[in-house]
Structure formats: C-alpha cells, structure tokens
Amino acid sequence: xxxxxxxxxxxxxxxxxxxxxxxxxxxxxxxxxxxxxxxxxxxxxxxxxxxxxxxxxxxxxxxxxxxxxxxxxxxxxxxxxxxxxxxxxxxxxxxxxxxxxxxxxxxxxxxxxxxxxxxxxxxxxxxxxxxxxxxxxxxxxxxxxxxxxxxxxxxxxxxxxxxxxxxxxxxxxxxxxxxxxxxxxxxxxxxxxxxxxxxxxxxxxxxxxxxxxxxxxxxxxxxxxxxxxxxxxxxxxxxxxxxxxxxxxxxxxxxxxxxxxxxxxxxxxxxxxxxxxxxxxxxxxxxxxxxxxxxxxxxxxxxxxxxxxxxxxxxxxxxxxxxxxxxxxxxxxxxxxxxxxxxxxxxxxxxxxxxxxx
Ligand code: KG4
Ligand code: ZN
Numbered sequence: 615x616x617x618x619x620x621x622x623x624x625x626x627x628x629x630x631x632x633x634x635x636x637x638x639x640x641x642x643x644x645x646x647x648x649x650x651x652x653x654x655x656x657x658x659x660x661x662x663x664x665x666x667x668x669x670x671x672x673x674x675x676x677x678x679x680x681x682x683x684x685x686x687x688x689x690x691x692x693x694x695x696x697x698x699x700x701x702x703x704x705x706x707x708x709x710x711x712x713x714x715x716x717x718x719x720x721x722x723x724x725x726x727x728x729x730x731x732x733x734x735x736x737x738x739x740x741x742x743x744x745x746x747x748x749x750x751x752x753x754x755x756x757x758x759x760x761x762x763x764x765x766x767x768x769x770x771x772x773x774x775x776x777x778x779x780x781x782x783x784x785x786x787x788x789x790x791x792x793x794x795x796x797x798x799x800x801x802x803x804x805x806x807x808x809x810x811x812x813x814x815x816x817x818x819x820x821x822x823x824x825x826x827x828x829x830x831x832x833x834x835x836x837x838x839x840x841x842x843x844x845x846x847x848x849x850x851x852x853x854x855x856x857x858x859x860x861x862x863x864x865x866x867x868x869x870x871x872x873x874x875x876x877x878x879x880x881x882x883x884x885x886x887x888x889x890x891x892x893x894x895x896x897x898x899x900x901x902x903x904x905x906x907x908x909x910x911x912x913x914x915x916x917x918x919x920x921x922x923x924x925x926x927x928x929x930x931x932x933x934x935x936x937x938x939x940x941x942x943x944x945x946x947x948x949x950x951x952x953x954x955x956x957x958x959x960x961x962x963x964x965x966x967x968x969x970x971x972x
Contacts, residue, residue, distance in 0.1 A: 621647070622698040622950050624944035625687070625722070627674045629715030630707025630735045631772065632656040632666045635718045635939030638690035638697075639949025646745060651940045654678045661812045672710035679718050682798035696727045699730040699955060701946030704739065705967030707773065712963035730956045731946040733968050737940035739769045740780060742934040743901035745944055753922035755944065762899035762928065764929065767887045770912070771904035771937075772798035772813070774843045775884075777891045778969065780901075783948045784967045789891055790842025797880055798906045800898035802844040804853055804876050808869050818873045820911055825870030827878035830856060834883050842891050849879055881912045885919050892923055903930035905937070 621642035622812035628635035635650035656674045660666045687694065702719035705712055723730045744762065765780040766789075775792040795803070798815055804812025810821060833852045835845045853876055860867050892900060902916050907930050920927035934941055949955070954972060 617951055618698055618858045622947060623649075623692060623696065624699050624701050624731070624943050624946045624950065625683070625692070625694075625697050626701040626946055627683070627715045627719050628703045628735075628738065628937055628939040629679065629680070629711050630665060630703045630705070631711060631937055632660055632671050633937040634675050634678050634682055635937055635942070636679070636686045637939035637943045638686055638692050639940065639943030639947065641950070646665060646944050648753040648755070648943070649692065649942050650686045651938065652682055652686055653936070653938050654682055657813065664806055664812050666708065668708040668710045671708055672714055675699035675711055675714035683718065683722075687807045691938055694722060694728075695704045696732045697726065697728055699731050699946065699950050701733050702961070703735050703944050704732040704961055705735065706853070707965060708966040709900055709963060712965065716961060716963040720958040721773070721960065722772065729785055730958055730961050731949045731954060732956055732961050732972055733942045733945045733949065734967060734972055735772060736769050736776065736778070736969050737784070737786070737945045739771065739903040740767050740778065740901060741944040742930040742938075742941040743767065743903040743907075743928045744780070746928065747931055758899075758928070760898070762901075762926070764895065764897050764900050765899045766888070766892055766895055766897035767901040768884060768916075769904045770797040770902075770906035772802065773795060774904065775846070777842050777888065777898070779895055784952055784954070786947075789895070790797070790844065790887065792844040792846060794845050794847040795850060797844070797846060797884060798904070799852055800880060801906065803850050804873075807854060807857070808872060815906055815909060818850050818877055819872035819911070822877040822911070825868060825872070825874030827874040829868070829871035830875035832856070832875055832879040834879055834886070837883060837886055842887060842894075844883065844887065849876070868926055872923060877909070877911055881909070881915050884912060888916065889919050889923060891961040892925055898923060900927045901927050902927065903935065904960075906913070908932055908935040
C-alpha cells in the first residue's frame with residue numbers, strides 16, 4: 615500500500631475504562647500535532663461506588679461521546695469528510711466501555727467512508743512516553759533523536775503492569791507482566807483499606823507525602839523470582855494483615871506511614887524489576903507510562919536508577935499519564951503509514967487482547 619499523503623489527520627477515540635477521550639491529531643514524519651483533545655472523566659461517578667462498575671462506565675461514555683466528538687472536531691476546525699482515518703482503542707479494557715468507543719468509530723467510519731485504525735490500549739501508553747513534547751511549540755510531540763529503539767517500557771496502570779521491549783515502531787514483545795493485581799489496582803485497594811477516596815493512586819501519594827516510607831517493611835513481591843513478572847496481591851494481603859494485627863493489639867498506627875511504606879514497596883519493586891530487565895535487554899532508552907507513572911516518587915526513583923545504569927529515561931508527561939485519546943492518535947499516525955487499517959465492519963471490542971495481535 616502506498617504511504618498516505620502527509621500530514622495525515624486522524625480522529626482518535628478512547629473509552630477502555632472510565633475516561634472518555636477524543637482527539638484530532640495530525641501526523642507528519644516523526645511529528646504529531648494535537649489539533650484538539652479532551653477527556654471527560656467519570657471519577658466523580660465512580661467515587662460513589664469506590665471503583666468502576668463497567669455498565670455505569672459504559673452508560674457515561676454513551677452520554678458524553680457524541681457531544682465530545684462534535685466539540686473536538688469543531689475546536690480543531692476539522693470536517694469528518696476531511697479525515698484520513700478514525701482510530702479507536704479496541705482493547706484490552708472493560709467490554710461494555712470499549713464497545714461504546716468501537717461502535718462510535720464504526721458509525722463514523724461508515725457515515726464518512728473512512729478506514730478504521732484499531733489500537734491496543736497499552737500501545738497508546740507506550741507512545742505517550744516514546745514521543746517527546748516539543749519544548750518550543752505547544753501541542754506538538756516528536757520522536758527523539760538519536761533513535762530510542764530498542765526501548766524498554768514499564769507500563770503501570772489500573773489494569774496493567776508490564777515490561778515491554780519495543781524494537782521499532784509498532785513492534786512489541788512482552789517481557790513480563792503482573793500475575794494478579796496491577797500496580798494501580800493495588801494503590802486503589804490499599805486506599806480503600808485506609809478509607810481514602812477513589813482513585814487510590816493520587817490519594818495514597820498525597821497521604822504518603824506526610825509519612826515515613828521506612829515505618830513498615832512490607833514485602834517486595836517477586837524480586838527474586840528469576841523472571842520479569844510482577845505480583846501485587848501478596849503485598850496487599852501483607853498490608854491488610856499488618857493492620858489487622860495492630861488493630862487486634864490495640865496499637866494505633868499512622869495512616870500516612872502505612873501509605874508511604876506501601877508506596878515505597880511498590881516503587882522499589884517496579885524500579886528493581888525494570889533495572890533487571892534493562893540489564894537483560896540493554897535498551898537504548900527506558901520508557902515509563904500509564905496512570906501510575908503520574909506518581910512522583912516512582913518518577914524520581916526511576917530517574918535515579920536510569921542515571922545509575924546510564925540509559926536515557928523518557929517519562930510520559932503528567933497530562934498524558936492517565937487515559938486519553940492523544941496517545942491513541944500518536945500510535946495511529948504510525949499505524950496508518952504501515953497500512954494497519956480495517957474497514958468499519960472488521961473491528962470489534964476485545965476486553966482481553968494481546969499487544970501483538972493487531
Ligand atoms: O492508565 P490509567 O488512567 O487507566 C488504566 O489504563 O487502568 O490508570 C489508572 C490508575 C489508577 O489505578 C490510579 O489509582 C493510578 O492509575 N494512579 C496513580 C496515581 N495517579 C493515578 N497511582 C499512583 N500514584 C499516582 N499519583
Ligand atoms: Zn490506561
């Protein structure tokens with residue numbers, strides 16, 4: 615397939631969990647220009663239930679997605695007919711939530727006769743760190759020079775914890791992943807245990823800033839497992855039993871100390887495993903992205919580790935750590951160039967989807 619004429623203009627849609635993301639991006643060479651983007655967060659709704667209920671998330675996506683698409687197209691001064699493609703997250707994620715974005719993309723692809731670019735949610739997070747914000751021009755991102763490949767990515771979110779090798783654009787190999795809870799999920803569960811609001815990550819992080827990270831020595835799971843997998847359910851149980859024992863003995867504890875010690879256990883585990891993976895794969899760069907990458911302590915300790923082993927580290931900007939459609943559009947520019955396109959009736963939402971399967 616001949617490469618499309620550049621710049622290509624893409625409408626990107628993300629609805630895999632509890633954020634409705636829409637963006638219009640223009641891709642030219644190794645640069646991506648975000649013409650307009652918005653995220654409608656459902657956090658206030660899910661705070662009432664202490665977590666995401668998939669059907670409620672889907673209903674919220676349905677109520678907002680059309681006005682959001684209309685608004686982003688208007689802001690970017692883009693007509694549907696002038697788009698080169700529509701990109702959408704097809705998985706992994708919550709099936710009812712994914713289906714809303716996929717159905718919207720199908721309807722628009724049908725109406726405007728445009729190709730669809732299916733995107734894997736984790737690819738999106740990877741690209742949010744792979745491309746760097748242009749320091750001179752707002753809303754422009756570009757590939758760094760020298761070439762960051764092969765890159766090693768640590769993706770940490772509410773649903774995923776994974777170490778991925780990226781040998782070139784759109785080429786991924788999962789080196790390790792969580793066997794149970796994801797890092798963000800652990801933050802959310804411990805926050806609930808401590809009576810902190812949803813989502814737990816920012817709440818724990820705030821509480822931790824007032825506490826002592828060495829007050830409790832919680833377990834650092836899987837550090838000696840000999841592979842690059844993660845497991846956070848044991849750490850969660852460790853915190854639960856420690857607090858239960860203290861309660862039984864009538865010993866008071868400082869919530870901030872628990873939050874700080876828990877956060878340190880997670881961060882140390884993530885950093886140590888990434889360092890091991892870097893030693894094994896000898897990457898040209900390390901990437902850090904996903905919701906949990908917003909955590910300041912993780913960002914700081916990853917910086918220190920990367921400096922120590924002399925590998926450049928690229929961390930997703932704060933505004934692209936949580937779910938958004940800009941990152942989906944970033945992937946889509948490269949996918950369109952590579953001819954990774956489908957017709958509207960050839961795509962479907964897949965709650966479980968391997969990153970290589972597109
Ligand atoms: O990437 P994301 O927005 O959604 C998924 O793909 O899952 O990640 C959401 C997760 C939540 O579990 C949230 O608690 C966590 O990211 N998170 C944080 C922080 N901000 C968000 N975890 C730790 N520290 C933070 N500052
Ligand atoms: Zn995500």
